[in-house]
Amino acid sequence: MRTHARSYPAFFLAVIASLVVCTAALAEADPLPSWNDTNTKNAIVTFVEKATTEGSADFVPPAERIATFDNDGTLWPSHPIYTQLAFALDRVKALAPQHPEWKTTQPFKAVLDNDMKALAAAGEKGLLELIMASHAGMSTAEFEKIVTDWFRTARHPRFKRPYTELAYQPMVELLEYLRANGFKTYIVSGGGIEFMRPMTEKVYGVSPEQVIGSSIETKFEMKDGKPVLMRLPKIHFIDDKAGKPVGINEFIGRRPVAAFGNSAGDREMLEWTGAGSGARLMMLVFHDDAEREYAYGPANGLPDTKFGTFPEALMKEAKAKGWVVISMKDDWKRIFAFDQ
Amino acid sequence: MRTHARSYPAFFLAVIASLVVCTAALAEADPLPSWNDTNTKNAIVTFVEKATTEGSADFVPPAERIATFDNDGTLWPSHPIYTQLAFALDRVKALAPQHPEWKTTQPFKAVLDNDMKALAAAGEKGLLELIMASHAGMSTAEFEKIVTDWFRTARHPRFKRPYTELAYQPMVELLEYLRANGFKTYIVSGGGIEFMRPMTEKVYGVSPEQVIGSSIETKFEMKDGKPVLMRLPKIHFIDDKAGKPVGINEFIGRRPVAAFGNSAGDREMLEWTGAGSGARLMMLVFHDDAEREYAYGPANGLPDTKFGTFPEALMKEAKAKGWVVISMKDDWKRIFAFDQ
Numbered sequence: 001m002r003t004h005a006r007s008y009p010a011f012f013l014a015v016i017a018s019l020v021v022c023t024a025a026l027a028e029a030d031p032l033p034s035w036n037d038t039n040t041k042n043a044i045v046t047f048v049e050k051a052t053t054e055g056s057a058d059f060v061p062p063a064e065r066i067a068t069f070d071n072d073g074t075l076w077p078s079h080p081i082y083t084q085l086a087f088a089l090d091r092v093k094a095l096a097p098q099h100p101e102w103k104t105t106q107p108f109k110a111v112l113d114n115d116m117k118a119l120a121a122a123g124e125k126g127l128l129e130l131i132m133a134s135h136a137g138m139s140t141a142e143f144e145k146i147v148t149d150w151f152r153t154a155r156h157p158r159f160k161r162p163y164t165e166l167a168y169q170p171m172v173e174l175l176e177y178l179r180a181n182g183f184k185t186y187i188v189s190g191g192g193i194e195f196m197r198p199m200t201e202k203v204y205g206v207s208p209e210q211v212i213g214s215s216i217e218t219k220f221e222m223k224d225g226k227p228v229l230m231r232l233p234k235i236h237f238i239d240d241k242a243g244k245p246v247g248i249n250e251f252i253g254r255r256p257v258a259a260f261g262n263s264a265g266d267r268e269m270l271e272w273t274g275a276g277s278g279a280r281l282m283m284l285v286f287h288d289d290a291e292r293e294y295a296y297g298p299a300n301g302l303p304d305t306k307f308g309t310f311p312e313a314l315m316k317e318a319k320a321k322g323w324v325v326i327s328m329k330d331d332w333k334r335i336f337a338f339d340q
Numbered sequence: 341m342r343t344h345a346r347s348y349p350a351f352f353l354a355v356i357a358s359l360v361v362c363t364a365a366l367a368e369a370d371p372l373p374s375w376n377d378t379n380t381k382n383a384i385v386t387f388v389e390k391a392t393t394e395g396s397a398d399f400v401p402p403a404e405r406i407a408t409f410d411n412d413g414t415l416w417p418s419h420p421i422y423t424q425l426a427f428a429l430d431r432v433k434a435l436a437p438q439h440p441e442w443k444t445t446q447p448f449k450a451v452l453d454n455d456m457k458a459l460a461a462a463g464e465k466g467l468l469e470l471i472m473a474s475h476a477g478m479s480t481a482e483f484e485k486i487v488t489d490w491f492r493t494a495r496h497p498r499f500k501r502p503y504t505e506l507a508y509q510p511m512v513e514l515l516e517y518l519r520a521n522g523f524k525t526y527i528v529s530g531g532g533i534e535f536m537r538p539m540t541e542k543v544y545g546v547s548p549e550q551v552i553g554s555s556i557e558t559k560f561e562m563k564d565g566k567p568v569l570m571r572l573p574k575i576h577f578i579d580d581k582a583g584k585p586v587g588i589n590e591f592i593g594r595r596p597v598a599a600f601g602n603s604a605g606d607r608e609m610l611e612w613t614g615a616g617s618g619a620r621l622m623m624l625v626f627h628d629d630a631e632r633e634y635a636y637g638p639a640n641g642l643p644d645t646k647f648g649t650f651p652e653a654l655m656k657e658a659k660a661k662g663w664v665v666i667s668m669k670d671d672w673k674r675i676f677a678f679d680q
Contacts, residue, residue, distance in 0.1 A: 063547060140589055184549075197593045207403060208593030209524075215590060220582035220608050227611045229589055236590075242560035249480055249569055250555060250576075251591060253537045253548030268560050271567045 031177040034170040040331040047281040058279035062182040066256040071189035073262035073308035076166045079294040091134035132233035139228040148198045169337045188212045190240035212251045214239045240265045245272035263308040282323040289328040292335045371517040374510040380671040387621040398619035402522040406596040411529035413602035413648035416506045419634040431474035472573035479568040488538045509677045528552045530580035552591045554579045580605045585612035603648040622663040629668040632675045
């Protein structure tokens with residue numbers, strides 16, 4: 001009888017233990033809870049299972065599991081303007097007292113007057129001037145502090161939250177899911193490499209050494225007996241369009257097996273990724289959700305935009321090559337972590 | 341009695357098990373068996389213990405454990421000439437039949453005639469011409485194959501072995517010791533990034549994405565409907581001297597806590613590393629072993645060299661800043677894995 005009496009608690013403990021294990025297993029069963037159960041989600045899971053199943057024809061050895069992600073429009077919004085442009089405009093305003101000549105000189109006058117029409121008229125040359133005035137002339141350490149402080153205080157004009165809270169929750173889950181399956185996740189963005197690095201670890205779990213981006217030149221100098229890297233007003237590398245495979249090759253030295261973008265700027269990265277052999281996954285985020293985020297094309301008849309254009313030709317190429325187009329509206333249960 | 345009889349084998353098993361454990365522990369006790377027990381070895385072990393002891397004032401969080409290594413003269417020989425220069429000379433000879441004009445044009449004529457005096461007279465401009473003729477004009481995939489094939493067949497003129505067998509065994513152990521303690525080991529070399537990548541994993545255990553080096557420009561192109569990266573005869577980045585901190589900042593985005601070099605080309609990398617706070621280790625390999633490898637300075641009165649110069653001023657700076665100078669002769673039990 002004592003033996004039986006003892007075995008009851010043991011039995012219950014076993015039941016409880018197995019319940020805990022089963023619950024954990026069920027929780028594990030959906031690594032992508034913010035994705036609706038569509039073909040898109042299925043394409044991701046199928047790819048990961050093939051790539052990680054030893055003995056499968058599509059098995060990818062862990063060292064070769066490289067996944068590259070564009071940032072603006074792919075991992076967080078690029079509307080109403082690129083986050084880095086919002087930073088540049090804020091910086092010009094903050095620096096204006098030291099530059100009285102800006103009151104009468106374009107494109108600075110346009111920024112100080114909030115004259116978006118004049119700013120657009122300044123074109124790419126004007127934009128470059130704003131970037132150089134706001135991004136160069138200080139050390140890398142000083143710039144890191146400026147960027148970090150800005151991310152702490154700046155708010156997105158529509159969502160009224162810090163930009164660092166605007167990561168797309170389904171993409172954050174995708175990044176984590178890939179990493180949990182042995183992938184190294186890289187950001188490969190047209191944005192400034194040193195603008196992104198202060199926030200990527202916190203926002204996406206991507207460490208600085210896995211961030212590739214555009215850069216200006218820096219110069220090693222001794223200042224008061226201490227070495228510094230000074231940021232110069234000269235473009236070093238543009239990590240966009242045909243520059244993305246170049247940047248990937250230079251920084252990683254391996255071809256990705258998965259690549260994620262959202263615009264014409266990501267076309268060559270997806271082509272480069274897709275041209276490798278074995279399991280591949282190429283995806284494009286399509287912004288068709290004006291209600292929860294934004295809707296733009298011009299593909300599928302949506303309005304055109306300067307900030308992440310998705311032309312009809314890209315949609316055609318995606319279909320022809322088997323790239324998966326993510327519909328934000330249909331494939332994503334929620335956009336942001338703070339969404340219901 | 342039965343109980344006793346049973347306990348004997350158990351006792352012996354326990355003894356054997358503890359012997360196995362102790363032997364393993366003893367084996368683990370010296371992670372640097374090719375290093376003599378000198379202050380130099382002690383400096384390495386002390387640094388690693390401080391950096392990895394949680395709660396210690398010098399503790400370095402795993403994510404920040406970045407160690408950077410120069411290649412030529414630090415991880416393998418840079419004499420009698422840089423390995424990559426030997427490759428360039430071999431390539432010029434192999435390509436000569438397609439370039440009949442080289443028979444009468446310098447610096448190519450000098451290479452084909454094995455006229456080292458005329459080659460030296462061609463200077464840096466001549467060297468650059470040789471590099472471009474041998475390193476550009478093909479796709480990155482083609483270049484990788486050319487380099488891989490060359491490493492398979494080329495032999496070092498003195499040691500009569502493949503260059504890939506000439507890694508300094510003490511440095512290979514140091515790389516492994518650091519990785520075993522959570523460090524990410526990077527190569528930061530003046531050598532070509534795409535010349536090194538085909539061999540660094542095999543020779544040093546360093547994966548392609550942890551190799552930083554000099555580069556020429558590459559261009560994304562469609563060839564027969566397939567994307568390729570073509571190598572252009574134009575310098576993109578020189579990862580030497582003041583370029584090393586620039587390259588480290590661009591590729592890694594973190595300041596190293598340990599850096600290893602052997603020549604004037606590594607000075608700024610060590611200064612940059614040393615200027616950070618917390619535990620630091622800066623080391624320079626000094627080639628003072630003509631018998632087992634090479635001896636050159638001009639520091640300490642040794643002969644000067646064009647391939648990895650170590651000037652008196654560097655020796656002075658090392659002493660003033662507490663950088664550890666490794667004497668190959670005194671600190672290394674063996675140089676190569678094949679040494680006794």
